[in-house]
Amino acid sequence: MLLLILIKIGCSKELVFYPSRKFIMADYAQQIKDRAEKIIDFTPEEISQITPDEIQRIFYDLQIHQIELKMQNQELRNAQEELTRSRNNYHYLFHQLPIGIVIVNSTGFVEQVNDTLLEWLGFDKGQLVKKHLSSVIVEADKVHFNSRFDSFFKIPDGKSMLLSLSGRKNQALKVKMLAKKANDKDAGTNENAANQTLIITITEVNDLIAVTA
Structure with missing residues (x-):
């Protein structure tokens, strides 16, 4: 049960994405969150009846989502590094x-x-x-x-x-x-x-x- 609560918390964090993918990713995250909430809303008896396939699917979706977040974060870091390089080049040219x-x-x-x-x-x-x-x-x-x-x-x-x-x-x-x-x-x-x-x-x-x- 604690693990399921952690899944819910992890899926509900507010995240920042590039505008072109923001709404698609937000909708995808909401789908995972909804599926986790459905499980959490069940009684202990109902949870015991959830199939291993359903739990495995939720974990799989969550892992894919985490990988996509890492890729997005890397893209953001790359963009920031490129912006820093451009600013440094401008600064050098301006003064030299x-x-x-x-x-x-x-x-x-x-x-x-x-x-x-x-x-x-x-x-x-x-x-x-x-x-x-x-x-x-x-x-x-x-x-x-x-x-x-x-x-x-x-x-x-x-x-x-x-x-x-x-x-x-x-x-x-x-x-x-x-x-x-x-x-x-x-x-x-x-x-x-x-x-x-x-x-x-x-x-x-x-x-x-x-x-x-």
């Missing part, structure tokens, strides 16, 4: 690209910045995050940047900005900025538009001249 990359919100405040740009400017990690991008633009170009930022943010395609950043030892670093919306498909409402971000790529003008020459 030979161009500066900065991600800003709709008001121009920095949300992410790569190591390349930080190295150009002589900043440590975290020094530029949550600061306005204009804080690293030389005074002579701030008015130009601020006056163009709204239109640059709303429709960045085909636009660029040439200006100077304040680099190491206050030396001006002449750069070209290009941009692309990070989540343009989600801009259906004003609320979504406020949550949009802009990915700005920054290239030193001297590098551009060297490539062109």
